[in-house]
Amino acid sequence: MNSNPPRPDRIMQVATGGWAAGILGAAASHSLFTHLEAGADTADQLAAQAGISGRGAQILLDGLVGLGLVELRDGNYRNTAEAATFLVEGQPACLSGFTKLKLAEIGQWVTLPDVVRTGAPMTDATVEVANPFWEELVPALAAQSVPVAMIAADTLRLAEAGEISILDVGGGSGIYSSIWLGLNPAARSTQLDWGPVNAIARRLVAERGAADRFTCIDGDFHTTDFGTAAYDIGVYSHIAHQEGPEDNVAIFAKFRGALKPGGTLVINDYIVDDDRSGPPFPLIFASAMLLKTKQGRTWRRADYHAWLAKAGFEDVSFQPTPSPTTLVFAR
Numbered sequence: 001m002n003s004n005p006p007r008p009d010r011i012m013q014v015a016t017g018g019w020a021a022g023i024l025g026a027a028a029s030h031s032l033f034t035h036l037e038a039g040a041d042t043a044d045q046l047a048a049q050a051g052i053s054g055r056g057a058q059i060l061l062d063g064l065v066g067l068g069l070v071e072l073r074d075g076n077y078r079n080t081a082e083a084a085t086f087l088v089e090g091q092p093a094c095l096s097g098f099t100k101l102k103l104a105e106i107g108q109w110v111t112l113p114d115v116v117r118t119g120a121p122m123t124d125a126t127v128e129v130a131n132p133f134w135e136e137l138v139p140a141l142a143a144q145s146v147p148v149a150m151i152a153a154d155t156l157r158l159a160e161a162g163e164i165s166i167l168d169v170g171g172g173s174g175i176y177s178s179i180w181l182g183l184n185p186a187a188r189s190t191q192l193d194w195g196p197v198n199a200i201a202r203r204l205v206a207e208r209g210a211a212d213r214f215t216c217i218d219g220d221f222h223t224t225d226f227g228t229a230a231y232d233i234g235v236y237s238h239i240a241h242q243e244g245p246e247d248n249v250a251i252f253a254k255f256r257g258a259l260k261p262g263g264t265l266v267i268n269d270y271i272v273d274d275d276r277s278g279p280p281f282p283l284i285f286a287s288a289m290l291l292k293t294k295q296g297r298t299w300r301r302a303d304y305h306a307w308l309a310k311a312g313f314e315d316v317s318f319q320p321t322p323s324p325t326t327l328v329f330a331r
């Protein structure tokens with residue numbers, strides 16, 4: 001007899017995953033983690049600080065304890081180390097905006113059975129210039145990119161690299177420019193993105209004191225020229241998964257032409273093992289691309305290798321990060 005018969009718990013957890021996203025997004029919407037960090041430690045205090053009902057506060061706290069994001073000791077609540085690091089507002093790596101955005105998107109998933117049948121959504125959320133989706137997504141995504149941009153800076157020794165020029169394609173919030181220009185006072189950066197998104201980036205980079213070394217090009221990266229032998233570093237972060245193979249090869253070739261000899265293209269994305277056995281987050285994320293794009297999915301290391309070789313890059317290496325993304329360096 002099998003001493004470990006299958007249990008239903010994990011399927012129950014997955015089937016009710018929307019509840020977990022709801023609890024997390026609601027707690028973030030009412031700044032619960034921030035109030036906990038500031039010292040409120042009972043349901044009544046949190047209700048008063050957050051301006052929510054006592055019933056709501058208690059039930060949300062129960063849910064957060066159930067999810068392992070809040071601890072209860074001797075009748076008092078406090079953030080776990082994870083929540084204190086990633087869910088308290090005002091910290092650079094705060095994912096609170098991201099959790100609110102994911103909760104707002106949750107209704108879209110009811111269309112997945114139809115999208116799976118047809119193979120593509122009715123509209124592609126990534127191809128519209130003035131898509132409000134970007135203006136919500138890019139500041140929320142910035143927190144995820146912070147630790148990765150720091151790691152890439154370390155690997156490339158950007159702080160000591162002197163007068164370098166950077167091209168960030170689809171730079172969004174300008175988070176790479178903010179961090180790298182902050183680390184290297186002689187560096188300059190150019191971001192290519194839609195006009196309304198560049199306006200957000202200009203504001204955020206200016207807040208970090210690097211506005212005078214940051215330039216934007218408004219346009220579609222499929223059709224905009226990237227220039228010739230003008231940059232030391234190229235960045236393509238969280239974009240390859242929205243594009244199909246042909247577009248990725250074409251964009252990598254434009255990067256190759258825009259980089260100086262010896263320049264490096266830095267790609268950051270959710271990358272799948274060649275045999276498609278993992279890692280879990282990139283495998284799961286592909287369904288979000290099926291839901292939102294006509295050609296996107298998470299791509300394998302072998303895909304990046306093949307496309308970068310086709311585009312003229314000779315030396316390609318991969319570096320895992322503490323986030324679900326992998327960095328790719330191509331020269």
Ligand SMILES: C[S@@+](CC[C@H](N)C(=O)[O-])C[C@H]1O[C@@H](n2cnc3c(N)ncnc32)[C@H](O)[C@@H]1O
Nearest residue numbers: 134145170171172193194197219220221237238
């Ligand atoms: C997922 S966000 C990534 C932002 C940033 N690179 C990061 O890693 O935090 C994708 C970015 O690509 C931009 N984008 C998507 N399609 C584009 C296109 N065809 N032309 C220009 N920008 C585009 C979006 O506006 C958005 O800023």
